[in-house]
Amino acid sequence: MPSMSIGQVARICGLAPSAIRYYERAGLLPKPIRVSRQRRYGNEIIGRLRLLQVAREAGFSIAETRTFVAGFSAATPPAIRWRTLARRKMTEIEAQLAQLHRMKLLLESGFHCRCLSIEDCARIIGEASPDPPSARSPRGR
Amino acid sequence: MPSMSIGQVARICGLAPSAIRYYERAGLLPKPIRVSRQRRYGNEIIGRLRLLQVAREAGFSIAETRTFVAGFSAATPPAIRWRTLARRKMTEIEAQLAQLHRMKLLLESGFHCRCLSIEDCARIIGEASPDPPSARSPRGR
DNA sequence: CTACGAGTTAAAGTGCGCTTTAAGTCAAGC
DNA sequence: GCTTGACTTAAAGCGCACTTTAACTCGTAG
Numbered sequence A, B: 001m002p003s004m005s006i007g008q009v010a011r012i013c014g015l016a017p018s019a020i021r022y023y024e025r026a027g028l029l030p031k032p033i034r035v036s037r038q039r040r041y042g043n044e045i046i047g048r049l050r051l052l053q054v055a056r057e058a059g060f061s062i063a064e065t066r067t068f069v070a071g072f073s074a075a076t077p078p079a080i081r082w083r084t085l086a087r088r089k090m091t092e093i094e095a096q097l098a099q100l101h102r103m104k105l106l107l108e109s110g111f112h113c114r115c116l117s118i119e120d121c122a123r124i125i126g127e128a129s130p131d132p133p134s135a136r137s138p139r140g141r
Numbered sequence C: 001c002t003a004c005g006a007g008t009t010a011a012a013g014t015g016c017g018c019t020t021t022a023a024g025t026c027a028a029g030c
Numbered sequence D: 001g002c003t004t005g006a007c008t009t010a011a012a013g014c015g016c017a018c019t020t021t022a023a024c025t026c027g028t029a030g
Helices: A006-013 A017-025 A044-057 A062-069 A078-112 A118-128 B006-013 B017-025 B044-057 B062-069 B078-112 B118-128
Strands: A033-035 A038-040 B033-035 B038-040
Touching (some): A006 A017, A006 A044, A017 A044, A044 B118, A078 B044, B006 B044, B044 B062
Antiparallel strands (some): A033 A038
């Protein structure tokens, strides 16, 4: 009884059909059966997509999500795989929180600036940090 | 006395030369004088670049940074322009903090999962949220 | 003279998570 | 038969902040 078209599934889950096809190509979804070349889905696809949405909202990349849903050892229970990914992700989140905190402080510090021109600002900042001229690694954003 | 080549400046500030050229093209830096087609910089460039680094660390995009250093009215003091940008950026940062908090909760919730297979997981998630089938807007990441 | 290192440019590439486009295939309705 | 609408594919595009590449121009050292 796989009866839904990709468009119907997309509407139910609030996704674009192209996103669903993309997930399939990326190995996050099983290949559905076809009726005259068109994908037909059963109800189980909804939970499957919901799971992907949760993983994505938790901050997992497509690659990480793939190791979660199609991961290394199919015998390993989901919770174990989740924990493996979650621990790493937690570390990243803590780092991002720290970064955001630094950004807030930096934003606030600008409120105390008394310079009348950008040139003054630059001069003061230049004097304020007599950083040793040692080459730092380029920052790959 | 503009005496430094782009390579020297880059080493001092820990940037790639290509980044400095990029900033110049983007209107974040004044065009330096040239000696036989090569850029020559005075010491003031250091403060200028440091200022850009601070702005970038504060989370300002290239476009925002441009309105800050070369902004709308050159007569407006830097602190005023900074405040204008900073207030908007603060809102974004609060939103990101909230998002990170949601991610943490979601990550932790996975620790309680008892499913033995992804299919079970998907089924449970599917049942747990009988979301009304109203189309939501596509999420432009 | 030749080679080397550092600089120059415009244009293309990168990574991510999709979206958009172009060109085609179907089933159903008129 | 023809149109309509929803689907199909592969490939290209997007946004951002740069980096990389290819092909070139310099000044200096040997």
